[in-house]
Amino acid sequence: MQKIPRNLFVSIILVLILAGCNIPGLRTNPTPILFPTPNYTMTALFSVDVQDPTATPLVVVVTQSESTQIPTQEPTALPTATMQPPTNTPIVVTATPQSTATSLPTATNTPVVRTGNWVTASYLNTAPNLDSVWDEWNTTKYPAKYVAYGSGEWKNSDDLEGSFRIGWDNNYLYVAVKVLDDQYVQNATGQDLYKGDSIEILLDTNLYGDLNSNSLSSDDYQIGISPGKNGIDGIKEGYLWFPSSKAGGISGIKIGSSKGEGVYRVEMAIPWSTFGISPSSGQQYGFGLSISDNDNESSNVQQSMVSNLSNRSLVNPTIWTVLTLTK
Template sequence: MKRQLSIGFALLMLLLLALACNLPGRQAAPTPSEPTPNRTMTALFELVQTQVVIPSPLPSATPQAAVNTNTPPPSPSPLPTSTAVQPTQPPASPTVTNTAALRSAGSYTAPFLSEAPKLDGVWDEWKTTAYPMKLVVYGKENHTGKEDLEGSFRIGWDNTYLYLAVKVIDDQYAQNASGIDLYKGDSIELLLDVDLLGDLNSRELNNDDYQLVISPGKGSTSGDKEAYLYYPTGKAGSRTDVKIASEGGSGLYRIEAAIPWSIFGITPADGQRYGFAVSVSDNDREDQNVQQSMVSMVPNRRLTDPTTWALLTLRR
């Protein structure tokens, strides 16, 4: 009996001891009445900072209202429609119904020559029209009449040459110049505008306007012949490809020339029209190279104004 009481008492003590360990005032590491910063404030700040940073607006949120990414790039200026004003074009060549409307100085015809004339200074084989040259266009004060200076010319063509035959009445033959001074002696001048309709109203020389001077012979008509191209200036110089023949007599001389179309850079054809003038220069002083006077087929010939020239038409 005594032994049973001892065991019961021991069990009771163990139970009381276990209950004592679980009472609130008996913890070994009591929790402070206020939380420590490391476990509360720091976490709080971390939470605030995270809440500030994370919800930052995405860059595309605002611009999407102002920028439409589906908008196509700006279109170029619209092309002209069929009713729009077209770009300025060079003026069209005038329709020619009256040749007098092209050049008021007159209209001349160059017939096609199926047989080339013999270049010998003799006109026997020429069957074309003889056109007069008696209009004094320079040095009227030095011109004393028909015997001093007057002339006529004939003209024709084939696929290779423009042919020119000139008869000059001149009481004193004087030609001692050469090269660029060739016009200062007795000589023939040919003016040709090979793009007549391209610059019909231009009153100045262009690259399509040609001035060619031909000498019947240095010292006499039996002397050395020469041709010199003055314009266009980019092509200026002596032209040895011009074939020249001449014959002199008492108070007159005759000259024939075959002028290659290649000089003018064109291919001739029936119906082609050119600005055109033929004139004759005179010098009566054998001791001095000087152009004293000039007669022409056109009344107001001016070298630098192609509108004062006449009209030449090629015909087959």
């Protein structure tokens, strides 16, 4: 008879305990106490309680810490900023709308301006006498002093250094060159004349048509000038190497030269027809002038070269400077 009341008493006690105690796991409301979580800074930045995202993405600076999963409420991923290495060439950027996150903008094809010491050719009302005297050249003098080839053979400015002046009229491109050279040697001819003391001229006749092309094309010209074979008073000639389809002696070229102690001078008149050009004031061309040297009288060899181009490259016209015709 005592068993039933005892069970009833135990049941009542259990009910009272369940009603009065807060057993973990039975409450459904979250605890009001906030405990720091790993990477609490990121949790706060990416909290779901922030305002609705705007059209312009937020820029967030994140420090290295434990990874925190970023909520994926928006279908568009947050943009990632990628550091780009600096380049020497300015990149022209086309702006994109800010309504959506996009990839990095693509550079346009805006022409790149050539650097270096640009050259101006002044119009000459009277053609200069090709007597290697500069008195009648009322034009700017430009240096050709950068060692472009054979630095091991080049000794100093007395061994090889140069300067030049340039002008034009409707028939010719005029170039006058002064060369410091302690020994004049030119025994080569034709396509080999660069293996002796000689002048080289590079001209890009379609500068803006292929401004960014780093290879030679049919509008790029390379010509050589010999001041005189077997001596400064010897046979003078001009030779065209490139375009190779036009290779050969230059018809109609005029050359005058003279020699002094440790120096020689050359003046030349190159027909515009050599380049297929009808000149006019304001025209611009790619340009380079270089001087080859050989001090070995028993061998035809190009020992060194100086240029007005600090980093001359024959096969890369983007390295050449700019020649402007003025009047």
